[in-house]
Amino acid sequence: MKARIKITLKTGVLDPQGKAIQHALTGLGFAGINDVRQGKYIEVDLADTAEPAAREKVDRICKDLLANTVIENYSYELVP
Amino acid sequence: MKARIKITLKTGVLDPQGKAIQHALTGLGFAGINDVRQGKYIEVDLADTAEPAAREKVDRICKDLLANTVIENYSYELVP
Numbered sequence: 184m185k186a187r188i189k190i191t192l193k194t195g196v197l198d199p200q201g202k203a204i205q206h207a208l209t210g211l212g213f214a215g216i217n218d219v220r221q222g223k224y225i226e227v228d229l230a231d232t233a234e235p236a237a238r239e240k241v242d243r244i245c246k247d248l249l250a251n252t253v254i255e256n257y258s259y260e261l262v263p
Numbered sequence: 264m265k266a267r268i269k270i271t272l273k274t275g276v277l278d279p280q281g282k283a284i285q286h287a288l289t290g291l292g293f294a295g296i297n298d299v300r301q302g303k304y305i306e307v308d309l310a311d312t313a314e315p316a317a318r319e320k321v322d323r324i325c326k327d328l329l330a331n332t333v334i335e336n337y338s339y340e341l342v343p
Contacts, residue, residue, distance in 0.1 A: 189269075189304050190304070191304065191306070201305075204305065204328070204329070207328055208307075208324060208328060211327060211328060213320065213323075213324060214310075215309055215310030215311055216307065216308070216309065216310075217308040217309065217310055218306075218307075218308040219305065219306065219307050219308070220305070220306045221303065221304070221305050221306075222303075222304040222305070222306070223301065223302075223303065223304055224269050224270070224271065224301070224302040224303055224304035225281075225284065225299065225300070225301050225302070226271070226298075226299065226300045226301075226302070227288075227296065227298075227299050228296070228297040228298040228299070229295055229296065229297065230294075230295030230296070230297055231295055240293065243293075244288060244293060247291060248284070248287055248288060248291060249284070
């Protein structure tokens with residue numbers, strides 16, 4: 184079972200990487216870019232096949248290692 | 264209109280960041296982690312409201328700036 188995890192900065196948290204991308208896009212001539220936010224995308228391939236167990240494990244993985252829950256949100260989807 | 268862009272390394276391209284995460288998870292006591300791949304997640308808020316125009320713009324943004332198409336794949340979804 185695979186978990187596709189998205190980690191994003193919470194609203195209100197400054198995102199200098201996103202701002203740099205936005206600035207670069209404007210510099211490249213792209214118009215109408217209101218905002219850019221950068222996050223992380225992580226795919227974890229789990230040996231577990233039962234969804235409740237996998238869900239519980241991915242939650243713990245996100246909280247313990249991948250996301251800093253003070254400033255970041257995480258969401259994920261499980262695919263077989 | 265918002266574009267949610269996922270950029271991932273192509274299969275076969277070495278991913279040391281992913282390997283580091285996998286190693287750290289095993290070290291933390293998580294069992295059954297077969298593989299971890301790290302990518303990027305970028306949200307772009309566009310002024311465009313028409314989907315075909317937005318799609319064309321996001322494709323160009325990905326190819327010109329965000330993704331290195333030699334070693335990375337990108338995919339995205341548009342949300343109103």
